[in-house]
Structure formats: C-alpha cells, structure tokens
Amino acid sequence: MATEAFRALGNRHRLTIFRTLLQAAPDGLTAGQLCERMGMAPSGLSFHLGQLANAGLLSGVQSGRHVHYVVEPSSVRDLLGFLADDCCGGRPELCGAPLMRKSDLERSETMADQTYNVLFLCTGNSARSIIAEAILAREGQGRFRSFSAGSQPKGEVHPYAMELLKNLNHDVSQFRSKDWDEFAAPGAPEMNFVFTVCDNAANEVCPVWPGQPMTAHWGIPDPAAVEGSEAVKRQAFADTYRMMNNRISIFVNLPLASLDRLRLQQRLDEIGGRASRGAA
Structure with a gap:
C-alpha cells in the first residue's frame, strides 16, 4: 500500500x-x-x-x-505507521517531529484493560534483572507480567539475590538465568516494555522485539561487583532492591491508558534518570 x-x-x-x-x-x-x-x-x-x-x-x-x-483515515494512519515503525529503532519521538503510528492512535482504547508484558535485561541475568522481575511480579497486582533475561547469561542466579528475595517472601521457584534470545523467538510473549538495568546491556545491540515495545534504560550499579565483607556485599544487594523497588513503584502507578506514546516515553526515561541520581 x-x-x-x-x-x-x-x-x-x-x-x-x-x-x-x-x-x-x-x-x-x-x-x-x-x-x-x-x-x-x-x-x-x-x-x-x-x-x-x-x-x-x-x-x-x-x-x-x-x-x-x-x-481515508485508516490509509493515512497506515502510511504514517509505515514511516514511524522503524524510526530511531522503534522510537519515532526521537526523529524530530513526533510521528504517530496507527497502534498509538488505538493504544488508549485497549491499554486500560490490558495486561502488560515487561522484560528486564542485563548482561548476566543473575542479580539486577532477576530482582526487578521479582518486584514487578509482586507490585504489578495482575496488571503486569514480568520477565528477565541476559545478553550473556551466567546460567545461575546469584546466591545473595536468591537469599534476599527469599527473606522478603518472594516466590523464587521460577527464577533462572536465561538468554534474551528466548524472548525474540517465534511464539515468545509479546513485550509491551523492555528495560535495561545495567550499562552493558544498554550499550549492546538488542534483538528485534516483536510488537515494537517501549524501551528505557534504568541502569544501577552491579551489586555482584561490590567488594568487601559479607555484610557489605549483602548491603549492596539490599540497596539494589531498594532502588529497583522505588522505580517500579513509580512505573506501576503511571496512568498508562491516558498518556500518549511521547509523554509515556518521557516518563519512562525520567524514572531511569531519577534512579541514576539516587544511586549516585
């Protein structure tokens, strides 16, 4: 067309x-x-x-x-959508004048009752992204389904992360370290949001995510890289949980159905910026 x-x-x-x-x-x-x-x-x-x-x-x-x-309004929407879908890696608001996709025009009609799939990405998928997955699974209250993956998965969840989540009464039975290609494969859940939580993952080339999800970088320091006593290392994981919990609490309370794509992207980026300032 x-x-x-x-x-x-x-x-x-x-x-x-x-x-x-x-x-x-x-x-x-x-x-x-x-x-x-x-x-x-x-x-x-x-x-x-x-x-x-x-x-x-x-x-x-x-x-x-x-x-x-x-x-024909539908033809105009399709034409604009064709131009916008791949603009700036799926973020047309960065292309200068914001382009409106057909999906954006229809999004507010469906988002109010929608369950959102959210993927947290890190390099090793052993600590930060796992913690984020756990927090959203609890805080999402049925409105969000959380997932996590890594670009170079370590193959196991960090024991301090598992211990912390158990102590905070999270169900840890489903957590595992896995490759992000699982979520770019045919038949994988279609993601609405993809958040990178470490600098390495943000700087790497991600797979093409089906459905053009919204993305943002919410990087925080790697607790597994902290050196010192056992108490110092465990405190680093507790700090990671606190910072991740703060930003996810803001995210789940956003009025998703009433924000257009540009405004929502700005809010998502602000959450990452706020978290970075808090981590400094």
Whole structure:
C-alpha cells in the first residue's frame, strides 16, 4: 500500500489535492469546490482524484446530489505507521517531529484493560534483572507480567539475590538465568516494555522485539561487583532492591491508558534518570 500511496503523492497536484482534503476532513469537498480552490480544470482534477482513490487515499461519499471526496483515515494512519515503525529503532519521538503510528492512535482504547508484558535485561541475568522481575511480579497486582533475561547469561542466579528475595517472601521457584534470545523467538510473549538495568546491556545491540515495545534504560550499579565483607556485599544487594523497588513503584502507578506514546516515553526515561541520581 505504501508504494502506491507514495507514487500517487509524488505528483505535486495530487499532493496539494490530498493536503487540501486533509484540511477539509472529515466532511471533505465536492469536485466543484476542489476545482475552485485548486484553479484546475474538471478533467484534470478527475484524473488526479482517480489516482488518489486507486492508491486507497481517498473515497467519494454521496451526499444528496453531490459527491464529497474525503481522505481515508485508516490509509493515512497506515502510511504514517509505515514511516514511524522503524524510526530511531522503534522510537519515532526521537526523529524530530513526533510521528504517530496507527497502534498509538488505538493504544488508549485497549491499554486500560490490558495486561502488560515487561522484560528486564542485563548482561548476566543473575542479580539486577532477576530482582526487578521479582518486584514487578509482586507490585504489578495482575496488571503486569514480568520477565528477565541476559545478553550473556551466567546460567545461575546469584546466591545473595536468591537469599534476599527469599527473606522478603518472594516466590523464587521460577527464577533462572536465561538468554534474551528466548524472548525474540517465534511464539515468545509479546513485550509491551523492555528495560535495561545495567550499562552493558544498554550499550549492546538488542534483538528485534516483536510488537515494537517501549524501551528505557534504568541502569544501577552491579551489586555482584561490590567488594568487601559479607555484610557489605549483602548491603549492596539490599540497596539494589531498594532502588529497583522505588522505580517500579513509580512505573506501576503511571496512568498508562491516558498518556500518549511521547509523554509515556518521557516518563519512562525520567524514572531511569531519577534512579541514576539516587544511586549516585
């Protein structure tokens, strides 16, 4: 569809007609009104209207004795979505003027009753991402399903992380260190949000996530890298839990259904920035 639409809009007369009809939406204009505005002969206008209609960009609606030409909203959304989907790695708000996807326009209609899948990424998937998964599983209260993975999984969860979560009455039976490719494979749960929680994972190239999830970096220091006594090391894991719990508490209380994609992305990035300042 995009190829035909761009081909039709490649003519300056058709582009002007299309823009004029966009401005006149949703009522549209008759051929006579378009001729008057465009200063174009009826025969030429008819040809260009036919080309735009064949590309699926407009249609004629009978209104009494007249036909009103109107743009097809779904075609416009699809065309903008085609442009936006891969912009800046799936974050069109970074491309300058924000582009609106069809999914963004429909998102508020479905998000209120939706269960959101959230993936936390780290390098080893042994401490920070596991802790985040555990916290969201509890704090999400059925609205969120949490997952975690690593770019280079260690294959086991850090014993201090497991001990801490057990002491805080988390169910640790399902936690394991796993590769992030599991969640990019066919049949994997479709993610709504993907958060990196360590600098290494944020700087690596992630797999292409189905569904174009929203992403943010919520990096905090690696508790497993802390040296010192047993008490110092355990305190590092407790600090990790506290910082992660603070940001997840903010996240689960965001009004997701009422925020557009740009505003939501800003809030997600702010959570990571706030957490970084708190960790410093």
